Amino acid sequence: MNILVIGATGTIGKEIYHSLKKQYKEVYAAHRKSTSxxxxxxxxxxxxxxxxxxxKLDIVINAAGTATWKHFSDLTEEDYYIGxxxxxxxxxxxxxxxxxYLNNNGAITLTTGILAEHYESKATALSLVNGAIHSFVQSASNELKNNIRLNVVxxxxxxxxxxENQKFAGYYPVDIQKVIEVYKKTIETNSTGQILKIYE
Ligand SMILES: NC(=O)c1ccc[n+]([C@@H]2O[C@H](COP(=O)([O-])OP(=O)(O)OC[C@H]3O[C@@H](n4cnc5c(N)ncnc54)[C@H](OP(=O)(O)O)[C@@H]3O)[C@@H](O)[C@H]2O)c1
Known part of the structure; x- marks a missing residue:
């Protein structure tokens, strides 16, 4: 199985990469500053x-992407365009x-976050793009070619x-290992069109 992890040096991406590398032979790590x-x-x-x-790949996991953190009243049009x-x-x-580029029955997993549906100060531009990705996944997953699956964590x-002891968007932070298990679930099950939320 050929797996690509984008954002593979980040807080989430590096844990996904190292965990998958233990289990699968061909795991590729990509990010802007990668030399390979x-x-x-x-x-x-x-x-x-x-x-x-x-x-040719079987799995693509993306844990890269940014947006602007600012109070709503400070966000300019250009700030929104960054996200x-x-x-x-x-x-x-x-x-x-x-x-x-994916093999038949391949899978793509994207990343959003809790801000799609819970409020946090200065996070409006993040909430906007997270929510849009959720709608995108629910629709596009029905029309992907070659039985390719699409989910978002x-x-x-x-x-x-x-x-750890401070709430963010109304919820306590989550253990990275729990998060990794959910990404793995998108590889190992037949789910598609799912928004896999990890906050309790
Ligand atoms: N950390 C959290 O608590 C948390 C919680 C929920 C959701 N999220 C979301 O999860 C995603 C990853 O967050 P993170 O905290 O793991 O990020 P991070 O620590 O800042 O790492 C980002 C990773 O993506 C790469 N990257 C950044 N921009 C890129 C681009 N334009 N093209 C390709 N690669 C790029 C970075 O490497 P280079 O700089 O070399 O490109 C790095 O490998 C983000 O969408 C974030 O909003 C994060």
Whole structure:
């Protein structure tokens, strides 16, 4: 099984990568500053270049993408476009392009977060793109070619990245290992069109 993890040096992505690497032989780690598999998800040509370089894949997991943290009253139009270009259209373009490079019955897993449906100060631009990705996954998953599955993992704040004893968006941070198990579930089951929320 050939697996690609994008954002493989981040808080979430590096744990996904190292966990999958223990279990599967061919796991590729991509991110902007990678010397082996550089990719910038905000640039469609860069996504295509990455897929051209790799063997045909079975699984693509994306844990990359950003948006602007600011109070609503401080957010400019340009600030919104940062998240739209990165976390939203970066992931949409990844799915759009990946469907031509994946094996039949492959799977793509995206990442959003708790802010899609719970309030946190300065997070409006994040909430906007997370919510849009949820709608996108529910629709696009019905129309992907070659039986390719599409899901999205929506974690709460990750413990360690955020103080464990402090609520974020109304919920305590979650253990990264729990989060990794959910990403793995999107590989190992036949689920598609699912929004897998991890906060309690
Ligand atoms: N951390 C949390 O508590 C948390 C909770 C819920 C949801 N999330 C979401 O999960 C995702 C990952 O978060 P994180 O905290 O793990 O991020 P992070 O620690 O900042 O890491 C981001 C990773 O993605 C890569 N990257 C960044 N921009 C990229 C781009 N345009 N193209 C390709 N790779 C890119 C980075 O490497 P390079 O700099 O080399 O590209 C790095 O490997 C984000 O969408 C975040 O909103 C995070």
């Amino acid at each position: 598999f550089p990719v910038d998800i905000t640039d469609s040509q860069s996504i295509k270049n990455l897929f051209e370089k790799l063997p 739209i270009k990165s976390k939203l259209m970066g992931q949409v373009n990844l799915v759009r392009i990946a469907q031509d 929506a974690p709460g704040a990750i413990a360690g990245d955020f103080p």
